[in-house]
Amino acid sequence: xxxxxxxxxxxxxxxxxxxxxxxxxxxxxxxxxxxxxxxxxxxxxxxxxxxxxxxxxxxxxxxxxxxxxxxxxxxxxxxxxxxxxxxxxxxxxxxxxxxxxxxxxxxxxxxxxxx
Numbered sequence: 001x002x003x004x005x006x007x008x009x010x011x012x013x014x015x016x017x018x019x020x021x022x023x024x025x026x027x028x029x030x031x032x033x034x035x036x037x038x039x040x041x042x043x044x045x046x047x048x049x050x051x052x053x054x055x056x057x058x059x060x061x062x063x064x065x066x067x068x069x070x071x072x073x074x075x076x077x078x079x080x081x082x083x084x085x086x087x088x089x090x091x092x093x094x095x096x097x098x099x100x101x102x103x104x105x106x107x108x109x110x111x112x113x114x115x
Contacts, residue, residue, distance in 0.1 A: 005043040012039070 010018050023039040065072050
């Protein structure tokens with residue numbers, strides 16, 4: 001929170017003409033310490049207004065379980081990427097299952113043949 005006003009002032013500094021227009025009271029083309037203090041206070045006030053406005057609006061996005069019973073999944077990846085990942089995972093799991101099952105049948109047949 002303490003870093004917010006300097007970050008906003010840094011943003012304002014990128015547009016020097018507008019900064020001078022707003023805060024250069026004596027018109028000398030530079031911002032003296034008194035004018036800079038007014039700019040800093042304006043940044044604090046602006047951030048206060050933004051925070052109040054945010055609090056008035058309230059939450060916009062609400063995440064929760066879908067009402068129709070579909071699975072709820074929150075991810076930074078796209079649906080297409082997730083489908084590909086799950087497709088490969090399921091294929092690898094199926095291959096592992098079949099390989100394990102085959103090994104178990106082979107091992108059992110060896111054991112029965114030796115008995």
